[in-house]
Amino acid sequence: MNAHPPTLEAEPARSEPEGFYVEALARGLSVIRCFDEAHERLTISEVARLTGLSRATARRSLLTLSALGYVATDGKQFWLTPRILSLGHAYLSSTPLPRLLQPVLEEVSAELHESCSASILDGGEIVYIARAATRRVISVGLGVGSRLPAYCTSMGRVLLAALEPEALEAYLAQTPLRPLTPHTLTDPARLRQELERVRRQGYALVDQELELGLRSVAVPVRNARGRVLAAMNVGVQAGRVSREELMERVLPVLRQAADSLVPLLGV
Missing domain, CATH: 1.10.10.10 (Winged helix-like DNA-binding domain superfamily/Winged helix DNA-binding domain)
Known part of the structure; x- marks a missing residue:
């Protein structure tokens, strides 16, 4: 969907x-x-x-x-x-990544009582490849196969930050940065700066840029060589979970979960 x-x-x-x-x-x-x-x-x-x-x-x-x-x-x-x-099932059954991610997402969701998802980059969008949902935090239902713009989502920014410079420039040249909410970052120069910060700090926090009332944090999923294979995030209702709580309670759990996947993902 x-x-x-x-x-x-x-x-x-x-x-x-x-x-x-x-x-x-x-x-x-x-x-x-x-x-x-x-x-x-x-x-x-x-x-x-x-x-x-x-x-x-x-x-x-x-x-x-x-x-x-x-x-x-x-x-x-x-x-x-x-x-x-x-x-779509042909992809899911032919690659181990979704199967490896799913139980980890479920553990994170059970511990935090929040929805946890994983995605990959496809063109200018992220595609959900695994998801453990507890409650709807976005007006449109999300599931495996759902697609969202990369530039204004936490998982998208993690994945864009992992691109080679020429690939990122090609993405920015081809992608209209539309304001989906009053908070959406639409200036290419500012987006480049934000992606550089995401690359340095190892996570992305997006606050109501995709949809009002939705706040999320994402981390990269890497293999043993450090290559980013996917991103995983936790999305929350902005009125219920503050940015501070997202950073202090949610981010450490996400990072630990991503680290646990490294030995399983090969080189």
Whole structure:
């Protein structure tokens, strides 16, 4: 479930020779990505508009996905079927990271009585790969597969701070820093400074920049070589947990949990 309106990304740079790039596959994936919480059912024309494809191409893609069982239709509108979940499950079942993180997140959540999550960076967004929730602290429900902007989230800042300088500059050049609340940091120079501070101190605290009333702190999840593989955070209601309590009670538990994962994540 997406927590914000879809922004379909431009095609990634092609590193393979042109003959290895399958346009039909790329178009089919763009059709799948245009469905979300705000677009549960779409007509062919709407899919064409959201993806930038011609109506004929959108129709062929939808009918192919329908024949494969990933999309259903009533003849006018189309929607995703539960079979689409098998695509996400393929990632979760093929990488050990979510399986290793989940019990640790549950331990943190049980100790703090707060929601604890883990994510990775995908383009300009974070993607949740594991989560242990106790109560909803954000207006939109979050779960595995949910995506949020990286620049205004604690986990996103931890992951952005771990990027190589050229990768970070490319991110800042391509990403509009939209003010989601009056507190959102939208100046690129100030964001660079904040990310440098996150890199030095080893954690990120974000106070109501994603959503009013939401406060969170995140730490990096590293392997034995120090490479950042993911980020994990605890999110709280700002009216219930102060910044000071977040730093004094929550951050040490998060850090200890992240340290416990290092021997399990290899090199």
